[in-house]
Amino acid sequence: MKKTNRLRNIWYGLSVKQRFFLRRLYYFPIDFFDKVLSRRHKYVPSRGMIYTGSSIGSKEYIKQGLFQLNLLKEEIDLLPNDKILDIGSGVGRTAIALTSYLNSDGSYDGFDVVEQGVNWCNKGIGKDFSNFKFKYVPLFNDLYNTSKLKATEFEFPYANNSFDKVFSISLFTHMQLDEIQHYFSEIARVVKPEGLCFSTFFLYDSDDEDDIAKREHFSFPYKREGYRLMNGNVKSGNIAIHKDVLRGMLKKANLECLSITDGFWKSKMFDGTKKEFQDIVIFKRLN
Numbered sequence: 001m002k003k004t005n006r007l008r009n010i011w012y013g014l015s016v017k018q019r020f021f022l023r024r025l026y027y028f029p030i031d032f033f034d035k036v037l038s039r040r041h042k043y044v045p046s047r048g049m050i051y052t053g054s055s056i057g058s059k060e061y062i063k064q065g066l067f068q069l070n071l072l073k074e075e076i077d078l079l080p081n082d083k084i085l086d087i088g089s090g091v092g093r094t095a096i097a098l099t100s101y102l103n104s105d106g107s108y109d110g111f112d113v114v115e116q117g118v119n120w121c122n123k124g125i126g127k128d129f130s131n132f133k134f135k136y137v138p139l140f141n142d143l144y145n146t147s148k149l150k151a152t153e154f155e156f157p158y159a160n161n162s163f164d165k166v167f168s169i170s171l172f173t174h175m176q177l178d179e180i181q182h183y184f185s186e187i188a189r190v191v192k193p194e195g196l197c198f199s200t201f202f203l204y205d206s207d208d209e210d211d212i213a214k215r216e217h218f219s220f221p222y223k224r225e226g227y228r229l230m231n232g233n234v235k236s237g238n239i240a241i242h243k244d245v246l247r248g249m250l251k252k253a254n255l256e257c258l259s260i261t262d263g264f265w266k267s268k269m270f271d272g273t274k275k276e277f278q279d280i281v282i283f284k285r286l287n
């Protein structure tokens with residue numbers, strides 16, 4: 001087994017609390033210097049708090065958020081006066097960029113299962129922008145939250161037809177099929193008819209399944225019915241879904257799949273012609 005896969009398995013072997021604690025400890029020295037030298041943007045969390053991907057400094061974090069915003073503009077025509085929902089809002093990576101894009105007619109709502117991330121966003125962005133709201137929802141996810149409440153039974157805390165656009169970035173790569181199916185139904189309820197949605201996934205089809213199962217780096221060796229897992233124990237660690245299964249799930253929720261754009265996660269090396277690491281799926285509510 002390659003070293004990166006071994007390290008990932010060790011990391012997944014830790015409890016949720018241990019993972020949060022170790023990340024903070026590891027980045028403590030550089031976070032300390034960032035603070036002393038005032039190198040951190042006020043809305044960007046310390047590296048030890050960025051549990052949502054690679055822990056990076058302010059400049060890079062803001063750049064990533066702007067990149068996400070551009071994708072949303074290009075792919076679902078995100079407008080400054082849109083009312084939008086960000087599912088799995090994390091520590092505010094996309095929200096920071098949106099603060100300088102949305103106008104006062106537009107609004108942002110985000111929710112997430114990690115309380116410290118939501119608190120961070122509410123203390124900074126939420127305090128300065130009255131049209132930005134972040135909610136903590138204590139749902140079980142074996143990578144992020146040990147609560148007992150099930151995502152399959154969670155009703156999004158918004159009225160029907162509340163949003164012009166809905167997006168989720170790197171959320172459905174960390175949820176189970178029945179949870180995703182339920183979230184699709186909730187999206188179909190809260191987005192306006194014809195409202196465009198943007199989500200990222202790891203997707204495969206019968207041609208590339210063998211490769212993602214067996215390759216050395218970033219592989220999904222555990223086969224299940226219609227999907228594959230990266231780790232057999234931490235099911236939400238990373239999940240890859242068969243494209244046909246995903247299309248069927250969207251249809252079942254009265255959502256129409258408009259496009260699937262492959263990311264470069266399946267490529268053998270970095271592929272500059274692809275927009276994003278993960279696969280981008282654009283869909284809309286029917287009727």
Ligand SMILES: C[S@@+](CC[C@H](N)C(=O)[O-])C[C@H]1O[C@@H](n2cnc3c(N)ncnc32)[C@H](O)[C@@H]1O
Nearest residue numbers: 052088089090093112113114141144151169170
């Ligand atoms: C990889 S992070 C991405 C965060 C953010 N979208 C970004 O791009 O920075 C995945 C996020 O999904 C959240 N999450 C996991 N399960 C969830 C659920 N059932 N409902 C809402 N958020 C969830 C996690 O807590 C985490 O913040």
